[in-house]
Amino acid sequence: MSLIKQLEQIVGSGNVFDDPALKERYAADQSFVKPGRPDVIVRPQSVAAIQEIVRLANRTKTPLTPFSSGLNLHGAAIPAYGGIVLDMSGMDSIIEINDKDLYVIIEPGVTYAKLQDALEKKGLRVMMPFGIPPGRSVLTSYLERDVVMAAAHLELGNYLTHDTEMVLPDGELFRTGCWNLGGRPGGLYGPGLNTIYRLWTGAQGTLGIVTKMVISAQHLSSVRKFFLIAFDTIQDIPEALKQIQRKEIGLECFALNRFNLAALLNEEWQIPGGFPALATPSERFKQLQQLLPSWTIVIGLAGFPHFPEEWVQIQEESLYAMGQKLGLRVVTELPAFPEIEKVFLRESLRPWGVLRKFNYKGSVHDLSFKAPLKKLPELAAAVSAAARAAGYAPEDVGGYFTIIERGRSIHCEFDLHCGADDGERDKVYKLWQSASSMLQDKGALFDRPYGYWAEMVYAKAPYYFSKLKQLKKEMDPQGILNPGKLGF
Numbered sequence: 490m491s492l493i494k495q496l497e498q499i500v501g502s503g504n505v506f507d508d509p510a511l512k513e514r515y516a517a518d519q520s521f522v523k524p525g526r527p528d529v530i531v532r533p534q535s536v537a538a539i540q541e542i543v544r545l546a547n548r549t550k551t552p553l554t555p556f557s558s559g560l561n562l563h564g565a566a567i568p569a570y571g572g573i574v575l576d577m578s579g580m581d582s583i584i585e586i587n588d589k590d591l592y593v594i595i596e597p598g599v600t601y602a603k604l605q606d607a608l609e610k611k612g613l614r615v616m617m618p619f620g621i622p623p624g625r626s627v628l629t630s631y632l633e634r635d636v637v638m639a640a641a642h643l644e645l646g647n648y649l650t651h652d653t654e655m656v657l658p659d660g661e662l663f664r665t666g667c668w669n670l671g672g673r674p675g676g677l678y679g680p681g682l683n684t685i686y687r688l689w690t691g692a693q694g695t696l697g698i699v700t701k702m703v704i705s706a707q708h709l710s711s712v713r714k715f716f717l718i719a720f721d722t723i724q725d726i727p728e729a730l731k732q733i734q735r736k737e738i739g740l741e742c743f744a745l746n747r748f749n750l751a752a753l754l755n756e757e758w759q760i761p762g763g764f765p766a767l768a769t770p771s772e773r774f775k776q777l778q779q780l781l782p783s784w785t786i787v788i789g790l791a792g793f794p795h796f797p798e799e800w801v802q803i804q805e806e807s808l809y810a811m812g813q814k815l816g817l818r819v820v821t822e823l824p825a826f827p828e829i830e831k832v833f834l835r836e837s838l839r840p841w842g843v844l845r846k847f848n849y850k851g852s853v854h855d856l857s858f859k860a861p862l863k864k865l866p867e868l869a870a871a872v873s874a875a876a877r878a879a880g881y882a883p884e885d886v887g888g889y890f891t892i893i894e895r896g897r898s899i900h901c902e903f904d905l906h907c908g909a910d911d912g913e914r915d916k917v918y919k920l921w922q923s924a925s926s927m928l929q930d931k932g933a934l935f936d937r938p939y940g941y942w943a944e945m946v947y948a949k950a951p952y953y954f955s956k957l958k959q960l961k962k963e964m965d966p967q968g969i970l971n972p973g974k975l976g977f
Contacts, residue, residue, distance in 0.1 A: 492549060496531050496573070499541045506530040515556065515566075515574050519765040519852040521918050522564025522940045525973075527554065527574040534579060536656065536700045543698070544660035546573060546969045553969050555694035557597040557626035561633065562764055562853075563939035565693040569973030575698065578626075583607055584701070585674075591706045592651060592680045597628045597699065605838060614709040616640075616649055619743060619836075619889060620843045620902075622764075628702045634691050634937055636900040638840060639741045639789070640893045651680035654701040655689065658965035663697070674703045691937055694971040696964055712797040714790045715741075715833040716808060718817050719782035724866045726784060729815055731862065733788070734896035738808050741789030741837055746888030749904070750785055751777035752846035754832065759845070766847035768908055774849070780825050784888070789837055846887055850906040852914075853887070854921050857902045858933040865890065865899060871931055872903045872924055879920040881905065901933075943975050 496505045507529045517524035528551075533539050546553040552572030559566055559578075568574055581598030588611045595604065602623035604615050616637040621630065631650050652666035652674045666681030668674045680703040689697050720726055726744065734742070745753065752758070757773045790804045791797075812819035821830045836842050847853055860868055873883040887904030905924075907917035922941055929935060929949070935942045947954035954976065961968075961977045968977070 492545075492551060492573075493529055495545055495549075496529065496542065499545065500531055500533050500538050504532045504534065506532075515559070515568065515576075517567060518559065518564060519562055520564040520567075520940065521854065521914075521921065522567055523569075525567045525569045526571060527568045528571045530574045530576055532576045532579050536654070536662065539575065539577075539656050539698060539700060540660045540662065542573065542575060543656055543658065543969075547659065547967050550967055551969060552972050554971050555597075555698045557629040558600065558622075558624055560622045560625040560764070561629070561939075562622075563937075565633065565939060565971075565974065569971075572969075577698075577700075580700070586611055586613070586706065588613060588706070590680070591708070592703050593706050594674050594701060594703050595628055596701060597626055599627050600624045601627055601630070602839070608706055609709060609838070612709050613706040614838060616705070616707060617838075617840050619840045619891065621841060622844060623760075623839065623841050627704065628699060631702065631704060632690050632699055633693070636891060636893070638743050638837070638891050640891060640900070649705045650686055650690075651683070651703040651705065653686045653689075653699055653703070655697040655699040657697050658967075658970050666703070668703070674701070693939075693974040695961060695974050695977050696970065698970070708794050709838075710791040710793070710797050710801075712792040712801045713834060713837070714801060714805065714821070715830045715837070716788045716790070716805075716819050716821055717823060717829065718786040718788070718812065718819055719823065720784040720786065721782060723784055723869050726786065727862050727865055729817060730786070730892060731896055732815060733808070733811055734892060736807050736811060737895060738790075738804055738811065739788040740791045741787065741833075741891075743889065743891035744784055744786045745843075746784050746886075747778050747781045748885065749843055749846060749887040749889055750781050752849065752887070753836070753843045754781075754826065754829075755845055758848040760841055761844060761847045764847060765852040765909070768851040769848040771848070778884075781823070785823070787833055789833065843889075846904065846906070849885075850908045852907055852909075854905045854907070854917060855902045856905070856921065856924055856928060857900075857937065858928060858935050859893070859898050859900055860933045862892075862896050862899050864932055865901070868901065868928060868931060868933060869903070871927055875920060875924040875927055876905075879916065879923070881917065881920055938975060947976055 516526040552570040554568040554574050556566045556574050556576045577597040580596040582596045584594040586593050618635040619638040652668035654664045657663050665686045666683040755774045757771045790801045792800045876883045890899045890901040905917050907913050935946050938946045
């Protein structure tokens with residue numbers, strides 16, 4: 490019996506697809522990763538069906554690539570060796586919203602837009618990365634360690650994931666945390682914090698397929714304010730942020746350079762429905778760049794459930810006092826942008842406006858890494874120098890960073906843009922590679938190793954990588970789960 494017939498017996502003929510045009514949609518994304526065309530696409534509707542598909546893949550030694558939303562944009566869901574694409578986007582139930590214990594149970598197909606809409610009705614919010622596509626899978630995003638913009642506190646940066654349910658490479662069902670004790674997620678004690686799930690984070694579906702996740706929900710304060718501090722040079726930012734974070738001021742704390750802030754504010758550009766986008770020239774974008782400061786720090790204040798006005802007032806007074814001490818102007822608007830605070834009030838809950846940057850040339854290739862706060866000026870200067878040496882205008886590099894754990898470190902993203910022209914794309918790819926290696930040599934940590942980054946990172950840690958390969962062999966002896974990723 491053919492593979493397609495066997496899959497149809499598991500999920501029904503209406504959920505198995507081998508149309509060539511549809512296969513092309515799964516074969517590539519906007520990244521530099523080499524395209525890979527699947528042999529068949531399967532859309533399961535249950536965890537039991539996923540288990541059966543995994544067992545079938547083992548018996549037939551067929552590569553199996555998990556897929557949730559296709560918005561990783563770094564090639565993680567491209568089937569490098571063909572085989573089956575397991576599209577779980579239809580499994581999109583928000584199983585439970587617990588507004589007492591502040592957690593949510595979701596399936597892989599639940600998107601950020603859908604979850605935030607549902608949570609807001611209950612006075613809650615989900616922590617999101619800045620610039621995340623609205624259709625991105627929350628479950629996959631958390632698994633891939635996308636950094637949320639409100640990562641000031643330890644619990645808002647590291648402890649967003651609780652109990653998980655997954656199908657292991659042999660088809661067995663495995664649960665972590667309190668869920669592992671039996672019964673519903675969280676058991677009698679609420680969702681359990683655990684660390685074992687981290688084995689699967691950043692693994693790009695090579696060690697298992699997560700089918701449900703319990704994540705933290707946060708109180709959505711009735712009182713929220715945003716403040717801005719403009720900087721002419723990035724060299725002045727680390728000391729200012731260090732002083733602000735020592736006082737534990739604010740929930741959100743991130744920065745945008747002139748390019749990205751202009752893209753966010755440019756209403757001539759629409760948020761793309763797909764990636765790569767259609768390049769759209771805009772005079773307004775150029776005008777905005779002329780009006781904006783080199784870098785803008787954005788600090789969001791939010792009240793607690795009780796006495797929110799008083800708490801925000803205390804934070805606001807501390808922020809202004811700190812600004813006065815450091816000689817910084819703390820404002821709620823920028824020249825020519827009197828209502829910019831409203832933009833960030835919106836973006837803090839639905840942070841996809843900056844995706845307008847894809848309209849500049851069509852595709853965006855980020856240099857995404859962690860680093861100590863004090864290294865920020867050096868690393869930013871190195872990116873500009875690498876761009877200049879490659880004939881790429883430094884002013885066309887987008888910049889964003891957010892504070893992690895009150896300034897213990899930062900998460901940075903520097904964007905390189907290119908169009909569909911093969912010559913331009915090849916030029917930017919070479920710059921992206923060389924800049925990535927240069928940043929790593931200067932102390933940047935690429936902790937989400939997609940594509941070339943995996944080769945680069947694991948070359949520096951051969952013993953660690955050998956242990957990962959040994960673990961992969963033990964857990965997935967047939968090598969069926971997303972082969973080709975992470976060097977497996």
